[in-house]
Amino acid sequence: MIKPLSEMLAKAEKGGYAIGAFNTSNLEITLAIARAAAKLKAPIIIQTSESAIKYSNTTVIYNLIKNVAETVARKVPVAIHLDHGQDLSIIKECIKVGYNSVHIDASEKDFATNVRLSKKVRQLAKKSHVSVQSELGSILGKEGLVRLEKGEINMEELMTDPEQAKKFVKLTKVDALAIAVGTIHGRFVGLEKVDQERLKKIHSLVKIPLVLHGASGLPPKDLKEAVANGVSVVNIDTNLRLVFKKSLWKSMNQERNIIDPRAILTPSIVSVQAEVERIIKILGSANKA
Numbered sequence: 001m002i003k004p005l006s007e008m009l010a011k012a013e014k015g016g017y018a019i020g021a022f023n024t025s026n027l028e029i030t031l032a033i034a035r036a037a038a039k040l041k042a043p044i045i046i047q048t049s050e051s052a053i054k055y056s057n058t059t060v061i062y063n064l065i066k067n068v069a070e071t072v073a074r075k076v077p078v079a080i081h082l083d084h085g086q087d088l089s090i091i092k093e094c095i096k097v098g099y100n101s102v103h104i105d106a107s108e109k110d111f112a113t114n115v116r117l118s119k120k121v122r123q124l125a126k127k128s129h130v131s132v133q134s135e136l137g138s139i140l141g142k143e144g145l146v147r148l149e150k151g152e153i154n155m156e157e158l159m160t161d162p163e164q165a166k167k168f169v170k171l172t173k174v175d176a177l178a179i180a181v182g183t184i185h186g187r188f189v190g191l192e193k194v195d196q197e198r199l200k201k202i203h204s205l206v207k208i209p210l211v212l213h214g215a216s217g218l219p220p221k222d223l224k225e226a227v228a229n230g231v232s233v234v235n236i237d238t239n240l241r242l243v244f245k246k247s248l249w250k251s252m253n254q255e256r257n258i259i260d261p262r263a264i265l266t267p268s269i270v271s272v273q274a275e276v277e278r279i280i281k282i283l284g285s286a287n288k289a
């Protein structure tokens with residue numbers, strides 16, 4: 001059942017657990033996420049990136065998620081969120097069709113521009129009671145990692161500065177903040193870490209929910225520690241893509257005579273569901289619906 005994200009996050013903060021935010025772009029992944037949440041009685045965020053929206057369109061993907069949330073996941077709280085919104089026209093459209101929450105990612109811009117854009121989106125979202133997530137600090141991706149390995153950039157300097165985060169939240173009054181504390185978009189086991197001291201410091205200064213991106217390659221122990229230290233939302237995308245592809249590859253190779261797309265795709269749905277269940281258990285959100 002669709003619920004306001006603010007309500008879900010207030011409960012998570014009180015209960016000391018985090019809510020998983022899982023990316024989708026199609027029916028199969030959406031079903032897998034919803035089935036996992038329903039089975040484990042977990043609150044959940046189902047999110048789309050801008051490219052996931054472009055894969056079909058805003059109304060199609062929104063209604064698909066909404067319909068699955070109101071049937072398969074009708075007994076658990078579900079929020080629908082735009083992940084890494086950078087295009088104001090897409091953000092506006094998401095607010096218009098009914099998303100509960102939008103992310104304005106202006107983290108690559110300078111501080112003043114990030115503040116200005118975050119305030120603007122907050123203004124746009126306010127009337128519709130849509131939550132706004134901003135981002136401060138630079139969460140590395142694959143390209144950034146190459147630069148990091150060449151010594152062109154310094155991880156420490158890219159991370160969220162706790163005092164600046166406090167100032168940012170005070171100026172923008174956004175509802176949630178994505179922070180850079182050492183995780184990387186993608187899956188880079190061994191390279192992804194969490195600067196737990198920095199996280200604790202940010203949590204003590206910033207009184208809104210904190211969002212951890214790029215956590216796919218983080219060991220469960222570190223993820224649990226990050227939740228204990230103040231993370232309320234954990235974004236997971238890459239892990240779902242990996243298990244989806246692995247199962248698809250297997251079914252395409254083992255069952256070469258099968259042409260029914262449902263038979264080909266069912267193993268992928270099962271694998272994604274299992275991965276979502278694994279993450280929910282790490283985050284402590286099972287039986288919190």
Ligand SMILES: [Zn+2]
Pocket residue numbers: 084185213214235
């Ligand atoms: Zn992200």
